[in-house]
Amino acid sequence: MLGAIPKRPEVIDERRQMKYLKNILSSKVYDVAIESPLELTRKLSTQLGINLWLKRDDSQYVFSFKIRGAYNMMANLPKEALESGVICASAGNHAQGVALAAGRLRTEAVIVMPRSTPPIKIDAVRSLGGNVVLHGDTFDDAQEYAQQLRKVRNLTIIPPFDNENVIIGQGTVGMEIGRQTRDGVAVKQVGDENFRISRELIDGIVLVDKDAIAAGIKDMFEDTRSILEPAGTVSITGAKAYCKYNNIKGVNIVAVRSGANMNFDQLGSIADNADSGNQTEATFATILPEKPRRLKNIF
DSSP states (O other), X not given: XXXXXOOOXXXXXXXXXXXXXXXXXXXXXXXXXXXXXXXXXXXXXXXXXXEEEEEEGGGSTTSSTHHHHHHHHHHTSOHHHHHHOEEEEOSSHHHHHHXXXXXXXXXXEEEEEOTTSOHHHHHHHHHTTOEEEEOOSSHHHHHHHHHHHHHHHTOEEOOSSSSHHHHHHHHHHHHHHHHHHHTTOOOOSXXXXXXXXXXXXXXXOBXXXXXXXHHHHHHHHHHHSOOOOGGGGHHHHHHHHHHHHHTOOSOEEEEEEOOOOOOGGGHHXXXXXXXXXTTSOOXXXXXXXXXXXXXXXXX
């Protein structure tokens, strides 16, 4: 369903926008990231009556666009900060991005993760050279501990968003989409800088639930024979909902596909929810009084 339409500020800082654009064009992300392909979906495009293009950032080395922001921030750190090392709190793709970037820049990366983090993600960070510290049961616990370690060990914290150099790195996705289409073709809280930019630029918000996300994972498997993690299919699910709600047909739509670090144990529940999300299955509930023959009378 559609969310609120954000109210744009009366005065838009165009000079600041141009500064972002200039820095995106000269970003250092391609030391470690690739220009990910833009691919047309076949089945889903036919189903929706549009040309749905996927920006395949799941083809990055860490299966996510997060490497772009992490590396761009770290590559712009002073030499002294890099020599001291970096730290982040993350249970997923950002952790892998920081670990990979640290390896390329030859610095230490301490990654604080909640104890509930799936083993596949812990192992992935360690395989990239990250020094994993498991702490607490929630992300907030891990984040608080990362702040404590940062002070004790004089490390630089690498946030997943709300930092100009991180935003510039992530912004290279949009730059590539603009070039590729010309050539032929949602954390607990949004950061202040991300929110400011969003208010100036986005036209609307789409809300999707877990059943719709599960259906999106199934759609992608049927179209590309690959499996995304739930967060990696949110943009695709949102594009489906937006086009259906507005009855959009015959246009080009681009969704960023990012995040293929699926926890295998989730597949069963995702398969169960997918049919509900595609509205091919429904669940009914009723209340039966505890009286003799009541169940028999239903049939």
